[in-house]
Amino acid sequence: MERKSLYRRRRRKMMHHMFRIWMAMVVVMVVTLAVVGSVSGESAGCTSRYARRLSQRGIDMPYNSSYFAKPVGENPPQQVHLTQGDYDGKAVIVSFVTSKLAMPKVRYGTVRGKYPSVVTGYTTQYTFHNYTSGFIHHVVISDLEFNTKYFYKVGEEEEGAREFFFTTPPAPGPDTPYAFGVIGDLGQTFDSATTVEHYLKSYGQTVLFVGDLAYQDTYPFHYQVRFDTWSRFVERSAAYQPWIWTTGNHEIDFLPHIGEITPFKPFNHRFPTPHDASSSSSPQWYAIKRGPVHIIVLSSYSAYGKYTPQYSWLVAELKKVDRKVTPWLIVLVHSPWYNSNTHHYIEAETMRVIFEPFIVAAKVDIVFAGHVHAYERTFPVSNIKYNITNGACIPEVNPASPTYITVGDGGNIEGLAIGFSEPQPHYSAFRESSFGFGLLDIKNRTTATWTWHRNQDGEAVSADSVILHNKIYVEKDVMLW
Numbered sequence: 001m002e003r004k005s006l007y008r009r010r011r012r013k014m015m016h017h018m019f020r021i022w023m024a025m026v027v028v029m030v031v032t033l034a035v036v037g038s039v040s041g042e043s044a045g046c047t048s049r050y051a052r053r054l055s056q057r058g059i060d061m062p063y064n065s066s067y068f069a070k071p072v073g074e075n076p077p078q079q080v081h082l083t084q085g086d087y088d089g090k091a092v093i094v095s096f097v098t099s100k101l102a103m104p105k106v107r108y109g110t111v112r113g114k115y116p117s118v119v120t121g122y123t124t125q126y127t128f129h130n131y132t133s134g135f136i137h138h139v140v141i142s143d144l145e146f147n148t149k150y151f152y153k154v155g156e157e158e159e160g161a162r163e164f165f166f167t168t169p170p171a172p173g174p175d176t177p178y179a180f181g182v183i184g185d186l187g188q189t190f191d192s193a194t195t196v197e198h199y200l201k202s203y204g205q206t207v208l209f210v211g212d213l214a215y216q217d218t219y220p221f222h223y224q225v226r227f228d229t230w231s232r233f234v235e236r237s238a239a240y241q242p243w244i245w246t247t248g249n250h251e252i253d254f255l256p257h258i259g260e261i262t263p264f265k266p267f268n269h270r271f272p273t274p275h276d277a278s279s280s281s282s283p284q285w286y287a288i289k290r291g292p293v294h295i296i297v298l299s300s301y302s303a304y305g306k307y308t309p310q311y312s313w314l315v316a317e318l319k320k321v322d323r324k325v326t327p328w329l330i331v332l333v334h335s336p337w338y339n340s341n342t343h344h345y346i347e348a349e350t351m352r353v354i355f356e357p358f359i360v361a362a363k364v365d366i367v368f369a370g371h372v373h374a375y376e377r378t379f380p381v382s383n384i385k386y387n388i389t390n391g392a393c394i395p396e397v398n399p400a401s402p403t404y405i406t407v408g409d410g411g412n413i414e415g416l417a418i419g420f421s422e423p424q425p426h427y428s429a430f431r432e433s434s435f436g437f438g439l440l441d442i443k444n445r446t447t448a449t450w451t452w453h454r455n456q457d458g459e460a461v462s463a464d465s466v467i468l469h470n471k472i473y474v475e476k477d478v479m480l481w
């Protein structure tokens with residue numbers, strides 16, 4: 001009895017002691033969690049583990065795919081696509097290809113089937129190794145009315161004419177809602193087809209394309225027929241709304257050992273940009289206004305150091321931006337300046353160092369990029385204090401700085417970029433290795449919504465969605481800085 005109760009007392013004492021130790025451990029853990037939590041806070045980034053398909057290369061659709069079908073007729077126009085043709089949005093460049101010589105002519109009007117106006121452009125053609133392109137026609141339709149639906153016809157009746165339509169944007173102005181699709185690194189795989197099908201179901205009115213179009217250069221001798229198939233594939237969207245082109249590395253087509261020494265030759269023959277309208281000396285960098293946005297397109301693969309044409313142009317262009325007219329300021333560039341994926345890691349660092357101070361000073365709202373075959377969105381961030389002696393090289397999250405969004409996830413033959421660096425850097429808000437596209441829906445001068453749609457299970461599922469606040473115009477109840 002005695003020994004039993006002694007034993008019980010000792011056991012109670014020991015348990016009491018253990019309980020105190022255990023409680024102390026819990027307290028330490030709670031304090032630790034609270035400290036860690038307060039550092040990362042509510043704004044901690046998310047690395048989504050969702051991955052639709054890991055690491056396999058994509059598969060290009062076969063040449064006989066219905067996505068690449070040629071239109072019927074004697075000499076029908078094919079590969080029809082549009083881009084903005086001037087600075088303000090009152091002009092459109094209509095491009096198309098014919099296999100036989102044809103007039104570079106577009107008929108248009110505001111009533112379906114009636115084409116009272118006709119405009120003639122120019123025809124070009126190029127060779128690449130032993131490939132000779134079709135006849136590539138570019139026609140600028142100018143002085144259109146804003147906010148108006150136009151119908152247009154390309155080709156001659158007896159040769160297989162084709163009809164399409166587009167709607168001009170509203171005049172540049174502060175409170176004109178407008179929705180942009182954002183697509184990058186598209187290629188022509190089965191995944192690319194899903195991305196485009198999903199984009200077609202969205203209400204995007206213009207595509208901001210952040211570079212790397214057809215991936216023709218993944219074929220021997222950069223087989224240019226893949227540029228033709230790609231252009232027939234995207235016609236289902238690009239013939240009805242402008243795609244705003246950014247040049248990526250897959251557009252360089254530089255093959256000196258076979259005598260192809262002019263960078264961007266095929267791209268520049270096929271996809272003209274309205275660079276003259278913004279006093280740019282190159283199709284690779286230019287600016288346009290479209291509704292509520294001033295859009296600046298930069299070239300990762302053209303010189304950008306101080307004194308270069310692109311540098312001088314950017315500095316001058318930023319001075320032309322009038323946020324009273326276009327409250328939103330957006331930059332498109334191929335290689336991302338903030339990228340925590342191991343793919344293409346730090347590739348654009350020299351360009352960031354040179355251009356970021358201007359971009360931050362101009363209060364750019366969003367910088368869109370591609371190149372990395374995944375999705376990533378940052379918090380507003382900048383890193384411009386470093387000056388080689390002060391060691392101030394940590395990216396700084398600050399609501400006044402631009403948001404960086406990488407959408408190199410169109411679905412090309414090279415497959416997904418799996419492998420984000422760990423831990424997720426503090427400036428990275430959301431990242432996921434899946435294919436998809438983005439939709440930037442500008443509501444008014446203060447507010448836009450951004451949604452990234454992952455190509456999941458045959459549906460366009462929204463996987464990341466945020467409200468973006470303008471850097472100049474702030475709603476009264478929104479505390480930004």
Ligand SMILES: *[C@@H]1O[C@H](CO)[C@@H](O)[C@H](O)[C@H]1NC(C)=O
Pocket residue numbers: 062064065066
């Ligand atoms: C495309 O060609 C392949 C053989 O190369 C054939 O198996 C397939 O049925 C063809 N598809 C179509 C849509 O014609």
Ligand SMILES: *[C@@H]1O[C@H](CO)[C@@H](O)[C@H](O)[C@H]1NC(C)=O
Pocket residue numbers: 130221
């Ligand atoms: C083009 O050149 C490649 C490589 O030299 C060759 O395989 C191909 O057959 C050529 N095509 C034509 C149409 O001559």
Ligand SMILES: *[C@@H]1O[C@H](CO)[C@@H](O)[C@H](O)[C@H]1NC(C)=O
Pocket residue numbers: 387389390392
């Ligand atoms: C570098 O930055 C520090 C402060 O951030 C400043 O004191 C210093 O003068 C700068 N050096 C140069 C060479 O600009």
Ligand SMILES: *[C@@H]1O[C@H](CO)[C@@H](O)[C@H](O)[C@H]1NC(C)=O
Pocket residue numbers: 443444445446447
């Ligand atoms: C802008 O749009 C947002 C979202 O629709 C709305 O909450 C806000 O009141 C609007 N602001 C103005 C000035 O119209």
Ligand SMILES: [Fe+2]
Pocket residue numbers: 185211212248249250334370371372
């Ligand atoms: Fe790229």
